[in-house]
Amino acid sequence: MRCYSYAEEGNWVEWPYPVDYDKEREVTVDVLVLGGGIAGCWAAISAAKRDLKVALVEKGATIRSGAGGSGCDHWLYTPNPLSSVTTEECVAAEFESNGGYTNSISRYIASRESYDTLLELEQMGGKIRDTEDKFKGAAFRDKQTKFLFTYDYENRLHFRVWGSTFKPALYSECKRLGVEIYDRTMATSLLTEGGKQGARVVGATALNVRTGEFIIFGAKATLDCLSRHQRNWIFSSEHRGLSSFRPGNIAGNGPAMAWRAGAELTMMEQAKRSPRGSPYHFPAPGTGNPFNTWFPCTMIDANGKEIPYVDRDGRILNSLSERTRPARGQKFMGERATAYNYRLNRIVPDLLERIEKGEFLLPLYADLPSMPEHERRAIWDLMVGEEGRSRIPVYQTYMESGFDPEKDLLQNYEFLRGGWVATYDVLPIHERITGESGDAGGIVVDWDLKTTLDGLYAAGDALFAANYHHHAAATGRYAGRKAAEYAKRAAEPVISRKQIKAEKTRVYAPVKRDNGIEWKELNIALCRVMQNYCTEPKNEELMKIGLAWLKDIEENEASRAYATNPHKLMRIIDVFDILTCNQIIIHASLTRKASSRFLDFKRIDYPEMDPPEWHNWITIKLDNGEAKSGEFPIDFAEPLRDNYDAHNKNYKSIWKQ
Amino acid sequence: MGMDTQKKIYASPNVPTPNRPVIFDPDICSGCNTCVEVCQMDVFVPNPEKGRPPIIVYPEECWYGGSCVAHCPHPGAIRLNHPLQQRVRWKRKETGEHFRV
Numbered sequence: 001m002r003c004y005s006y007a008e009e010g011n012w013v014e015w016p017y018p019v020d021y022d023k024e025r026e027v028t029v030d031v032l033v034l035g036g037g038i039a040g041c042w043a044a045i046s047a048a049k050r051d052l053k054v055a056l057v058e059k060g061a062t063i064r065s066g067a068g069g070s071g072c073d074h075w076l077y078t079p080n081p082l083s084s085v086t087t088e089e090c091v092a093a094e095f096e097s098n099g100g101y102t103n104s105i106s107r108y109i110a111s112r113e114s115y116d117t118l119l120e121l122e123q124m125g126g127k128i129r130d131t132e133d134k135f136k137g138a139a140f141r142d143k144q145t146k147f148l149f150t151y152d153y154e155n156r157l158h159f160r161v162w163g164s165t166f167k168p169a170l171y172s173e174c175k176r177l178g179v180e181i182y183d184r185t186m187a188t189s190l191l192t193e194g195g196k197q198g199a200r201v202v203g204a205t206a207l208n209v210r211t212g213e214f215i216i217f218g219a220k221a222t223l224d225c226l227s228r229h230q231r232n233w234i235f236s237s238e239h240r241g242l243s244s245f246r247p248g249n250i251a252g253n254g255p256a257m258a259w260r261a262g263a264e265l266t267m268m269e270q271a272k273r274s275p276r277g278s279p280y281h282f283p284a285p286g287t288g289n290p291f292n293t294w295f296p297c298t299m300i301d302a303n304g305k306e307i308p309y310v311d312r313d314g315r316i317l318n319s320l321s322e323r324t325r326p327a328r329g330q331k332f333m334g335e336r337a338t339a340y341n342y343r344l345n346r347i348v349p350d351l352l353e354r355i356e357k358g359e360f361l362l363p364l365y366a367d368l369p370s371m372p373e374h375e376r377r378a379i380w381d382l383m384v385g386e387e388g389r390s391r392i393p394v395y396q397t398y399m400e401s402g403f404d405p406e407k408d409l410l411q412n413y414e415f416l417r418g419g420w421v422a423t424y425d426v427l428p429i430h431e432r433i434t435g436e437s438g439d440a441g442g443i444v445v446d447w448d449l450k451t452t453l454d455g456l457y458a459a460g461d462a463l464f465a466a467n468y469h470h471h472a473a474a475t476g477r478y479a480g481r482k483a484a485e486y487a488k489r490a491a492e493p494v495i496s497r498k499q500i501k502a503e504k505t506r507v508y509a510p511v512k513r514d515n516g517i518e519w520k521e522l523n524i525a526l527c528r529v530m531q532n533y534c535t536e537p538k539n540e541e542l543m544k545i546g547l548a549w550l551k552d553i554e555e556n557e558a559s560r561a562y563a564t565n566p567h568k569l570m571r572i573i574d575v576f577d578i579l580t581c582n583q584i585i586i587h588a589s590l591t592r593k594a595s596s597r598f599l600d601f602k603r604i605d606y607p608e609m610d611p612p613e614w615h616n617w618i619t620i621k622l623d624n625g626e627a628k629s630g631e632f633p634i635d636f637a638e639p640l641r642d643n644y645d646a647h648n649k650n651y652k653s654i655w656k657q
Numbered sequence: 658m659g660m661d662t663q664k665k666i667y668a669s670p671n672v673p674t675p676n677r678p679v680i681f682d683p684d685i686c687s688g689c690n691t692c693v694e695v696c697q698m699d700v701f702v703p704n705p706e707k708g709r710p711p712i713i714v715y716p717e718e719c720w721y722g723g724s725c726v727a728h729c730p731h732p733g734a735i736r737l738n739h740p741l742q743q744r745v746r747w748k749r750k751e752t753g754e755h756f757r758v
Contacts, residue, residue: 241719
């Protein structure tokens with residue numbers, strides 16, 4: 001028998017795991033962590049260190065799960081002893097770059113505690129320093145601490161790290177602390193007191209994705225570390241994998257479950273154009289480019305002509321060292337910061353026009369061979385070698401095919417599909433994604449990272465307007481200790497059998513059928529609704545039709561969905577959650593009666609861009625089954641330091657600025 | 658040119674694309690199934706024949722995470738096989754020759 005089991009082979013193997021649908025198992029813990037990614041692992045560790053019984057529920061395998069499972073190149077926005085940048089300045093860089101649409105609470109927490117988090121990670125076995133002296137003498141290296149930096153070598157705010165070591169270190173620490181890890185287990189719903197929407201969260205239901213068994217988790221405190229929604233506008237059923245940013249297990253279970261339980265979400269109307277997940281895109285660090293993982297690589301055109309870098313004032317940067325220093329009068333540069341005060345040095349912004357006028361010849365290339373050895377090895381061996389989903393598919397695979405960073409120019413794919421792919425300006429309008437590159441709508445939290453539901457906390461990319469590995473780590477660590485504090489004084493969880501029964505009926509319905517619609521076809525149909533009725537420009541009529549179509553699909557085809565094994569059951573339940581997320585997105589879009597440049601949100605019936613009365617956050621939640629909206633001001637997090645201090649009187653930091 | 662008249666032809670459906678996200682070397686693979694346990698997308702099942710490479714049941718779900726390759730204890734037993742339309746190119750600086758994954 002060969003290794004591939006298709007219909008072509010004619011011999012499907014029997015499902016190798018013992019299947020027992022409906023079989024129930026009850027687990028009671030103090031703290032329940034949903035999602036075993038970076039945020040989830042840190043939350044579990046934090047709670048377990050406080051002598052509580054912790055369960056971690058992960059759809060895949062915790063040792064490598066989540067967007068940060070396979071690696072990480074940068075640990076960003078981290079004030080530390082070598083930097084004069086303050087926590088407030090870190091928050092300001094993102095606040096100004098996003099028109100205020102950033103989670104300033106979680107960004108403050110992250111920048112305040114991310115150096116502590118980094119040091120704890122090192123104690124667990126994560127590699128954060130150049131202990132082998134491989135980069136001795138490099139401009140981006142600090143001699144004493146052996147830390148390496150990126151982007152802005154003067155301000156030393158953003159670290160270069162060996163992120164492929166992180167997840168296994170976190171996993172080992174979870175096990176060492178006695179966290180009960182439930183791998184191949186997907187959370188399907190939040191349990192609430194009395195089964196009531198909006199009541200205290202007392203646990204969650206889950207399915208084993210190999211055996212189909214049903215697990216009832218009762219917990220005093222629960223954490224949503226399930227990341228964001230995706231596959232709402234684009235879903236390529238067969239060519240998705242290599243161009244996506246997050247593994248396909250991340251399907252919006254978090255927002256969907258929170259919504260059904262009655263939690264408040266915000267910024268769900270935001271949907272930026274993005275090529276990620278499109279079959280015509282490449283993995284970001286897998287092409288030659290001047291951004292992010294590859295910064296500050298020299299770029300040349302097909303004739304070998306160098307393309308200039310400029311600072312925020314458009315001044316040409318003549319040397320490599322100038323690329324990694326702020327401009328005259330600029331204090332520091334932030335990753336992805338577009339606000340003038342913090343803007344990162346970049347390739348000339350009018351490059352497309354220059355190419356069209358014939359100044360530069362396509363295609364462009366990353367000129368690693370011309371880089372000084374330290375920079376070349378930092379970019380290729382360290383950054384591309386350590387970034388998420390990069391070591392094996394890019395670093396190793398390309399070199400096995402003969403790529404040699406000392407001799408070869410890796411091709412750049414900007415402009416080859418029209419416009420700047422990296423800034424998303426000229427992508428087809430329907431190619432939208434909510435934050436697959438970061439900063440999507442999500443669950444509302446306060447300064448304890450507590451949601452609007454008692455007993456439910458959140459961390460990482462599950463949070464509204466959140467992003468970055470260091471942020472997931474620091475907020476996971478923080479929310480874990482907050483959830484633990486709550487659990488120590490909370491009442492025992494009481495589970496509603498009625499709620500369990502309803503959920504079992506819902507999740508097992510597909511396996512009771514042997515024909516109907518399969519998960520992939522349903523997902524694409526849901527994307528089609530969003531592409532036609534909730535893209536650009538929007539209007540009320542279109543969006544109402546969109547909701548009607550989603551309801552129609554929900555009542556008809558989705559209620560005839562089928563799954564012939566537990567794996568396919570997992571996938572169809574994911575698609576049910578995608579349907580829910582699409583409904584949430586349209587509800588939120590209807591509520592915002594204005595357009596917004598920052599949210600990439602255009603309404604033809606309300607065309608004014610960011611009018612002052614709409615420069616706020618729109619919230620949305622289910623209340624007795626009906627969608628209700630609310631709002632809170634753009635500067636909700638102020639005063640930052642006072643609020644943080646008031647909520648963290650007993651926190652003993654390892655390092656304080 | 659003679660045709661093998663013994664070979665049977667089937668009404669075979671189209672295969673999922675991409676259909677070989679990883680390639681096993683059965684001579685090196687021991688069938689330890691480490692890749693099965695570390696794959697986030699759970700695209701594999703163990704081969705019913707012990708000692709043989711796993712079976713890829715859901716090739717189109719692969720996200721090319723590479724954890725299977727990274728954690729495999731037998732170098733060369735498994736490698737990634739990028740979809741043909743996502744293979745990046747490069748140019749040798751000195752000679753101008755083009756290569757690809």
